[in-house]
Amino acid sequence: MDLSYRKRLFILLLSICLLAGGGLLFKKLLVPKSFGVYGPYRADAIAEAALVPVRHGTNNSCFKCHPYEAKIHKKGLHQTISCESCHGTYADHVAEGKKIGTLPVKKEKEITTLCLKCHNTEIKARSEEVIKTVAMPNHLKDQKVKLTHNCNQCHHVHAPLKYIIRAKQITGLMEAGS
Amino acid sequence: MKRRSFIKKVLNGTIAGSLYLVWPMGGEGIQIPEQIPGIMGKEYDILNQEFAFIVDVTRCIGCGSCCVADKREYNVPDGNYRTWVERYVKGFSDKIYVDSPNGGLDGYQHPRKDIDEKIRDTFFVPKLCNMCKEAPCVQVCPVGATFKSPDGFILVDEKRCVGCAYCLQACPYSARFLHPDKKVAQKCTWCYQRVRKGLLPACVQVCPTKARKFGSMKDETSEVYKILKGPGVLTVLKKEMGTFPALYYKGARREVI
Numbered sequence: 001m002d003l004s005y006r007k008r009l010f011i012l013l014l015s016i017c018l019l020a021g022g023g024l025l026f027k028k029l030l031v032p033k034s035f036g037v038y039g040p041y042r043a044d045a046i047a048e049a050a051l052v053p054v055r056h057g058t059n060n061s062c063f064k065c066h067p068y069e070a071k072i073h074k075k076g077l078h079q080t081i082s083c084e085s086c087h088g089t090y091a092d093h094v095a096e097g098k099k100i101g102t103l104p105v106k107k108e109k110e111i112t113t114l115c116l117k118c119h120n121t122e123i124k125a126r127s128e129e130v131i132k133t134v135a136m137p138n139h140l141k142d143q144k145v146k147l148t149h150n151c152n153q154c155h156h157v158h159a160p161l162k163y164i165i166r167a168k169q170i171t172g173l174m175e176a177g178s
Numbered sequence: 179m180k181r182r183s184f185i186k187k188v189l190n191g192t193i194a195g196s197l198y199l200v201w202p203m204g205g206e207g208i209q210i211p212e213q214i215p216g217i218m219g220k221e222y223d224i225l226n227q228e229f230a231f232i233v234d235v236t237r238c239i240g241c242g243s244c245c246v247a248d249k250r251e252y253n254v255p256d257g258n259y260r261t262w263v264e265r266y267v268k269g270f271s272d273k274i275y276v277d278s279p280n281g282g283l284d285g286y287q288h289p290r291k292d293i294d295e296k297i298r299d300t301f302f303v304p305k306l307c308n309m310c311k312e313a314p315c316v317q318v319c320p321v322g323a324t325f326k327s328p329d330g331f332i333l334v335d336e337k338r339c340v341g342c343a344y345c346l347q348a349c350p351y352s353a354r355f356l357h358p359d360k361k362v363a364q365k366c367t368w369c370y371q372r373v374r375k376g377l378l379p380a381c382v383q384v385c386p387t388k389a390r391k392f393g394s395m396k397d398e399t400s401e402v403y404k405i406l407k408g409p410g411v412l413t414v415l416k417k418e419m420g421t422f423p424a425l426y427y428k429g430a431r432r433e434v435i
Contacts, residue, residue: 041325
């Protein structure tokens with residue numbers, strides 16, 4: 001093939017243009033949208049991470065429909081405990097303002113197990129300043145009750161000293177209001 | 179003022195006012211008052227945010243509420259943990275025993291029976307993503323799926339992740355796992371979606387003893403700002419790695435790694 005200098009130059013320039021164009025096109029097709037806005041990653045992923053559904057509410061979201069429990073819970077020593085820790089997640093119970101499921105309520109021996117999750121004195125890592133712990137079954141013996149008793153037979157689960165204080169007031173062991 | 183326009187204005191005011199009090203969350207219909215001031219109902223300035231997480235080891239009672247909340251918030255598959263609680267036991271021979279049965283999900287019901295020597299010290303250490311300022315996991319990701327967002331969160335782009343698990347090896351804190359079904363790397367995000375809505379991370383919210391604290395460093399009235407500014411001793415895990423975590427520990431002994 002005998003080509004003139006001009007034609008050779010033209011073919012060279014055309015191929016360079018095609019290669020560069022193809023490269024740019026591939027880059028545009030392969031690099032995801034919003035890549036590199038803040039850094040070498042897809043900036044849209046931040047917005048997507050913010051869209052993950054929120055499943056836990058707060059105690060206030062529960063108190064809105066459960067005023068009776070709210071009144072007791074807010075006054076008791078257990079006020080810092082989240083409702084959802086024991087009962088389950090808000091999103092399993094309410095969706096779009098409507099009840100969609102029943103959350104479990106712990107019963108009998110389950111309650112004792114739940115209490116001892118935090119209040120077992122055998123676990124020495126618990127600071128006395130943070131939590132009051134008991135040894136089982138010594139606590140039942142000391143309080144002179146049956147060894148088969150569950151914690152909630154003396155302690156209200158939402159306000160553990162509610163009945164204890166009331167009982168002491170009635171029996172005169174404690175001045176009313178103190 | 180005409181009666182019609184007056185009623186209109188009053189109605190508008192009431193609606194606007196109630197919007198400030200509660201913020202509807204997505205399509206979920208959960209309405210919660212804000213927990214991190216200055217985020218809810220405002221334009222989120224992503225370039226001007228800084229958050230810190232403080233774990234107070236002296237207050238942790240190992241109840242496992244945080245682990246349970248975390249599992250429920252994200253439906254974390256069994257055997258994987260975005261956050262977990264470790265039990266440290268130090269004997270008089272200075273030997274360290276660490277265990278974390280089921281990541282602390284069931285709480286700590288029984289003491290360890292396999293230790294023969296006398297115990298000198300024992301404590302719980304909650305673990306989660308350290309949100310390093312120089313994150314090794316971000317550095318190793320070959321596809322740019324793990325990144326540090328401008329507001330300081332290390333996040334995983336699940337659409338980009340190819341599940342090569344380099345980041346799992348790179349993380350000095352073992353905070354990552356490979357989702358068994360999705361085959362993508364997952365980790366604690368400090369509940370990014372909650373923070374963006376002005377809510378506390380789920381684990382912080384359920385902690386009954388306030389052992390976990392979270393807040394904005396741009397807000398000078400926040401608890402974490404005051405603690406970090408104050409004289410108390412705070413440590414980070416594996417400082418020698420040069421990762422500069424945004425997760426600080428209060429009262430953590432030297433043995434904690």
